[in-house]
Amino acid sequence: MFFRLLLIAVLLATSACSSKTPGPGASVPKVMRGEYRVMRGDTLYSIAIRHGWNYKNLARTNGIRPPYSLKVGQVVRFDGRKSTYTANRRASSRARSRKPPPAPPSVTLRGWQWPMKGPVIRRFSSADKLNKGIRIAGTLGQPVRASLAGKVVFAVNNMRGYGNLVIVQHGTLYTSTYAHNSRLLVKEGQMVRKGQKIAEAGSSDAERVQLYFEIRQNGRPLNPLSLLPPS
Structure with a gap:
């Protein structure tokens, strides 16, 4: 939560200094220190984009493998230091009893459809x-x-x-x-x-x-x- 608030503050400061609004694709300042604790609803991609990272680089830094699943309470680091996630015994027992989440479906470059009709x-x-x-x-x-x-x-x-x-x-x-x-x-x-x-x-x-x-x-x-x- 701290780093989300920090990122918002940086964006507001940037907005105040310039009247030109960047278009989609503008970069977000990359956070290079500290850590973030995963909350319910977070994904690796959403954490990465909010902190200025490429999600695959962030996964590599933290030793997270495809399909890049995260657990609530897991620590994601931005300073290159390795992090581990150790759940308590009760949480671990609950995790073992759950079915693993389905991996994102595999796709090829064929089969894309238009997202909206229009010129x-x-x-x-x-x-x-x-x-x-x-x-x-x-x-x-x-x-x-x-x-x-x-x-x-x-x-x-x-x-x-x-x-x-x-x-x-x-x-x-x-x-x-x-x-x-x-x-x-x-x-x-x-x-x-x-x-x-x-x-x-x-x-x-x-x-x-x-x-x-x-x-x-x-x-x-x-x-x-x-x-x-x-x-």
Whole structure:
């Protein structure tokens, strides 16, 4: 909780010093010291993005292996020191009695679907440091759907530069990002089907109703138009 409050303070300070709002893809200051204790609903991806880390680097630093499952109370460190998680006997007994959570479904680069119907008003550009996806024009409340099956690893309202934001992890390699929504319909940790309605279009932290959509492989932005079917 301390580091979440620290991150919010940094973002507010940055906002006060500049009137220019960064677009999606703007970096968050990387936390390089201290630790974070996992709370209910946290995912490795949500912890990483809030603290300026690539989730795979954070997993490697803490010795967390795919599918990157976390336990409530587990300590995630940012200073490179190894951490261990030792549950008490009662908690360990409860954990043994539970079935392990299902791993995110495996996916390939085939089968992506459009997250929302509408014209593309801004295309992908590898040279653009702030915008690493595409923008699709829409109407207020229009359905935003998961482009592939996966697990919601980040769902937050009013994130600077993104507005109401959802990130879905597909297997261990890919993520898709859906920003500027008017309303989120899923929570972190929730499994979603391909085509499932996960949000409603809006203009949160944007100049018009639109969907900012991103696909990444191992943290590297891909051109969504090369993966989506012809419109």
